[in-house]
Amino acid sequence: MQDASDGNDVTEGLDPQAMSTWLKDLGIGIEPPLTFAKVGLGQxxxxxxxxxxxxxRLVLRRPPLGELLASAHDVAREHRILSALQGGDVPLPVVHGLCEDPAVTDVPVLVVSFVDGAVLDERADAEMLSPDARHRVGFSLVETLGHIHQVDLEEVGLTDLASHKPYGARQLRRWSRQWDLSKTHELPELERLTERLRALDPGPGEIALVHGDSHLRNVIIDPRAATVRAILDWELCTLGDPLADLGTLLAYWPQxxxxxxxxxxxxxxAGFATRSELVEHYASVTGRDVSAVPFWHALGLWKLAIILEGVRRRQQDDPRNLTAVGAIPASAVDEIVVCGHRVVDGG
Structure with missing residues (x-):
């Protein structure tokens, strides 16, 4: 898993003593005393x-500190999704519980198993893989998305997880609201990209389970076989067009x-598959028509820009949300929007 953050307070957001007692009482063989450390570069x-x-070892997840937008960072919902998918084809950590006891925590805390393996947070992590492994890992991630998109929603009890209305329009409405609520600066080019996406929306499509945040930092891999051992961070999971996950992967896959x-x-x-190769592999393993992928790729970049702006807002409102990578600059949001326009232009 990820290395511990070098922040000054590794337990901020948790009550170590109360949480230790709660974890022991789960009956999964935990033996006090426990130590806690923040991990990863997640924002x-x-x-x-x-x-x-x-x-x-166990892994705990809770919402970020400070004031949150409504419906965001819902780890109780994430617990429901992970619990529903246990024992299936999607590679996941084991779910151990959800703590909602106000005597232990002020917000819900999700507890899952630790999955050993590599996380490709930085270039240095990728450089430790062989060139062949680098090439395979993207294909394994695409195959993992295929497993997610094959989930029988009725069988796992997730048919009511989200609306079944056209996904593109839903995403454009939702994330436009998020932008209005969280923006720290005016960005006309983002507004223009929004209008271009509305015009390109392919309309109603297949309804499948969508992970919503599929990229290299959200998977744990076997560093030798370069296969996905677990896909993490399900807070944006919903129901919608499966090509949206492929678009998200491409948005987080610079080349x-x-x-x-x-x-x-x-x-x-050097060695990683190109975005075109990922699209071709997805089409091969799922049999789906991928002609609308450019829309979903551009939408993924647009969402990424809005997500980064939300991170900037939370960091400005509460410096405790800063991580080892520091503050996100406004230019980072602007640059992602440029990439989105380039995809719409066919670049």
């Missing part, structure tokens, strides 16, 4: 690694020749 829900006296941006750059290391 959304906060993630902690709990280690007991025997060296057994040589792209305009400069603050996107995760592990995929810039």
């Amino acid at each position: 959304s829900n906060l993630t902690y690694l709990a280690t007991d006296a025997k060296g057994e 040589p020749g792209d305009p400069p941006s603050m996107r995760f750059d592990a995929s810039m290391v």
Whole structure:
């Protein structure tokens, strides 16, 4: 899993003593005392690694600190989704529980198993893989998306997880509202990209389980086999067009020749599959028509810009939400919007 953050307060957001008692009482063999550390570079829900006296490890997730937008960072909903998918084809951590006891925590805390493996947070992580492994990992992630999109919603009890109305229009409405609520600066080019996407919306499509945040930093891989051991961070999971997940993956998958941006750059290391190869592999393993992928790719970039702006807002409102990578600059949001226009233009 990810290394511990070097922040000054590794337990901020948790009551270690109360949480230790609650975890022990789960009956899963946890032996006090426990130590806690923030992990990862995530800018959304906060993630902690709990280690007991025997060296057994658990992972805890809670919403970020400070005031939150309505419906955002819902780890109780994430608990429902992960619980429903246990034992299926989607690679996941084991769900151990959801703490909503006000004597233990002020917000819900999700508890899952620790999954050993590699997380490609940075270029240096990717460079540790062989070139062949780098090429395979993107294909394994695409195959994982295929498993998610094949989930029988009725069988796992998730048919009511979200609306079944056309997904593109839903996403454009929802994230436009998020932008209005969280923006820290005016950005006419984002507004123009919004209008271009509305015009390109392919309309009603297939309804499937959609992860909503599918990228390299949200999977744990077997570093030798370069296969996905677990896909994480399900807070944006919903029902909608499965091509949206592929679009998100492409939005977080920069490659040589792209305009400069603050996107995760592990995929810039030599050996990784190109975005075109990922699309071709998805079409091959799922049999789906991928002609609308450019819309979903551009929508993914548009959403990423809005998500980054939301991170900036939370960091400005409450500096406790700063992580090891520091504050997100306004230019990072602007650069992602440029990338979105380029995709719409056919670049």
